Amino acid sequence: MLEVRGISKTFNAGTINAKKALDQVSLTLNEGDFVTVIGGNGAGKSTLLNAVAGVFNVDEGQIMIDGVEVNRLSEHKRAKFLGRVFQDPMNGTAATMGIDENLALAYRRGKSRTLRWGIQAKEHKLYREMLKELGLGLEDRMTTRVGLLSGGQRQAITLLMATLQRPKLLLLDEHTAALDPKTAAKVLEITQKIVERDHLTTLMITHNMANAIEYGNRLIMMHEGKIIFDVSGEEKKGLQVEDLLHKFTELSGDSASDRMLLS
């Protein structure tokens, strides 16, 4: 579903601030894979997701989504393949627009936006049902401006928006990091439900190693722009947080990692 071949990205190339954020990264995701991504600050996790999403062009390498090379496609063109949820709850929704309007925007991802009315009558029913499934009581506040909602509510809506048109690939960039623990758990629960229901191929960055082990069928660890550990199946299920810390020390040569724990 996703095939990344040897991509590299250096920010501020040629200056004293040059930073190699991705270093010959290759990664293949099969249909239905739910991969969690861990690593310290500056490991290249978000850069990897943003490279796939087309926020910037990579310096070298190739990115294929569902067999289509997307290297040359701009961010908005790649959007038809991708559902994205960001770390900052403010980022995924239009604050000045209603819940229904936001969903309607997402419903048209990958389609041409014409001079037809922005929300068709039949959509209201669909959105109502989907919001009801979230269990947050938002189905009765369809026209409320999203800016008036809490961070958790906004992330839940962003998740809906990301999956309203079934994406080839769902990119979750620490989408629970800015939420309080209880809300984070709820949003993760919703995430799991949607991913399972739609059999979505998913790439989820998280800082929470327990979450990284608990969710998904595969886990990758990044360090200094490289994937240093890649584990799946039964082996992944049996992991403990201590195992991951140990692996990190062993593979990165970094000491047991406040950097990883605290980041």
Added chain:
Amino acid sequence: MSIISLLGALPGSIAQGIIWGIMALGVYITYKVLDLADLTVDGSLCTGGAVAAMLIVNGMNPLLSLLFAFIAGMAAGFITGFIHTKMGIPAILAGILTQLALYSINMRIMGRATQALSVDEYNLIVSLRYINKSILIGLIFAVVIILVSYWFFGTELGSSIRATGSNLNMSRAQGINTDRTKIIGLVLSNGLVALAGGLYAMFQGNADINMGRGAIVIGLAAVIIGEVIFGKIFRNFALKLASIVIGSVIYYVVIAIVIQLGLSTTDLKLFSAVIVAVALSIPYLKNRYFSKGGSKNA
């Protein structure tokens, strides 16, 4: 101050306010909907006036000439949009560049700094001579533009323009071509501004190379006055747009009053700039000095 002379001046102020209110609707599209400060308007207002005036003196029907003024304004907006989105120039600078270039273009269009447009010679649709008729015509234009805007910004395309102004990242993530939506917004905005320029040239009886100077400030004043007075009660988009036209009328009525109070007309621009600066700074000052728990962005 003479109440009588003030009352005598009021209908003219109202007509002027409605025409500039149409311009302010254009400013609203960029400043509020797209969240861009577009300075093209100071030039495109005159472009509209110049195009309409030249077409009228060459025999075109005044109403039809406004269509061409609209198209000329759209072209100006397209230039700003193009150099902003495709050449990476910040929007405010892109607008300034277009505005500067338009000075030469407007001179080319008119061939001189002022093109007279006598209501005796041409069948102008608005004029200082016929204030009541001008108010009526202005209102018809404003209402039609508001209704069409209400429809347009409710469509899929219009919604994507609103989304672009609300959250650029989210818009791209949802597959919106934000370069395109910005250009469309700038095109429509400057089209409306130029249309207002055409109307205003007829109203004042000439197109003048300086007629657009400070237009952006008047537009902002109208938007802000409308928002401050009606923001809490007008939630509907069409009503919000209507409040801008009303804001513009209020602005010109206030201007008429301060002139009656003895303010020199050459001091007006200073007066306008101060009013807008104060109005724009209120949200910031409120947040900074009067909110509990200090600044949100601390």
